[in-house]
Amino acid sequence: GADGGSAAEGGPKPLDELVVGFAQVGAESGWRTANTKDIQAAFEEAGIELKFSDAQQKQENQIKAIRSYIQQQVDVIAFSPVVETGWDAVLNEAKAAGIPVVLTDRAVDSKDESLYVSFLGSDFVLEGEKAGQWVLDEYADTTEPVEIIQLEGTTGAAPAIDRAEGFAEVIAENPNLEVVASQTGDFTRAGGKQVTEALLKSNPGVDLIYAHNDDMGLGAIEAIEAAGLVPGEDIKIVTVDAVKDGMQALADGKINFIVECSPLLGAQLIEIITQVNDGETPEKRIVTEETTFTQEQAIEALPDRQY
Numbered sequence: 260g261a262d263g264g265s266a267a268e269g270g271p272k273p274l275d276e277l278v279v280g281f282a283q284v285g286a287e288s289g290w291r292t293a294n295t296k297d298i299q300a301a302f303e304e305a306g307i308e309l310k311f312s313d314a315q316q317k318q319e320n321q322i323k324a325i326r327s328y329i330q331q332q333v334d335v336i337a338f339s340p341v342v343e344t345g346w347d348a349v350l351n352e353a354k355a356a357g358i359p360v361v362l363t364d365r366a367v368d369s370k371d372e373s374l375y376v377s378f379l380g381s382d383f384v385l386e387g388e389k390a391g392q393w394v395l396d397e398y399a400d401t402t403e404p405v406e407i408i409q410l411e412g413t414t415g416a417a418p419a420i421d422r423a424e425g426f427a428e429v430i431a432e433n434p435n436l437e438v439v440a441s442q443t444g445d446f447t448r449a450g451g452k453q454v455t456e457a458l459l460k461s462n463p464g465v466d467l468i469y470a471h472n473d474d475m476g477l478g479a480i481e482a483i484e485a486a487g488l489v490p491g492e493d494i495k496i497v498t499v500d501a502v503k504d505g506m507q508a509l510a511d512g513k514i515n516f517i518v519e520c521s522p523l524l525g526a527q528l529i530e531i532i533t534q535v536n537d538g539e540t541p542e543k544r545i546v547t548e549e550t551t552f553t554q555e556q557a558i559e560a561l562p563d564r565q566y
């Protein structure tokens with residue numbers, strides 16, 4: 260900021276003097292681009308300067324970006340950690356520089372909670388449980404084994420770890436439900452397509468694909484159709500996010516159920532930043548509001564979908 264030091268030290272600054280550094284994961288999915296757009300719009304609206312970086316899903320790039328924000332003595336640093344581990348060193352550097360850090364979207368596994376002011380984002384275990392519950396209900400009366408392929412998000416990322424955990428916990432209630440193969444598609448459409456092509460060959464009897472995000476589910480649709488099968492019928496698909504392309508596939512019956520994960524974190528991030536600027540202590544954990552969609556609900560919701 261203009262007079263040096265961070266908001267936490269010098270007392271409230273006029274919002275037009277605040278400078279915030281944001282280290283984004285990348286642009287790997289429709290969810291991520293919607294998240295970026297929403298954050299940039301929120302800063303525009305609030306008149307707060309935003310320094311923004313795209314790490315192409317590489318942790319070393321995010322760490323470099325955070326270090327550069329520390330050098331520039333920004334007032335607040337915010338970021339979505341691409342993976343849970345390996346942040347303590349750089350977060351301690353931000354702490355030593357007196358720069359408050361806000362986690363958005365994904366979490367870190369640091370035991371030292373003084374390293375960040377707040378964590379704003381979804382409950383990914385709950386998202387996995389919601390997906391599992393739909394599968395449990397869908398196959399409640401089935402006496403035959405149900406073969407499930409899981410397309411995991413980025414290895415080591417909080418949403419990938421937690422969505423797998425929540426899903427496994429719920430489907431364990433029915434021993435007929437079995438995850439026969441589970442592999443990362445890195446949250447991308449291309450990754451989802453490649454992994455599905457390979458796993459369909461080794462698991463020709465698969466009944467359902469659980470993808471940790473819409474983009475990998477959309478890639479799976481391409482692979483299923485290329486194999487001459489009908490997505491949503493021959494092989495059911497359950498995904499997480501509820502971005503427009505996913506919701507369209509759900510409305511078209513190619514996906515069967517979507518658990519929403521809201522990317523619209525911008526307004527709440529601004530709220531946290533203004534609280535920090537005013538010397539207030541924001542909530543440590545702020546969980547976003549989100550729902551689920553069946554095909555009928557997607558058809559209903561699509562016209563008003565912002566992203």
Ligand code: GZL
Pocket residue numbers: 287288289290291364365380381418446471472473474499500520
């Ligand atoms: C979840 C977010 C995930 C999305 C993916 O909050 O971190 O990353 O589910 C995105 O689409 O790539």
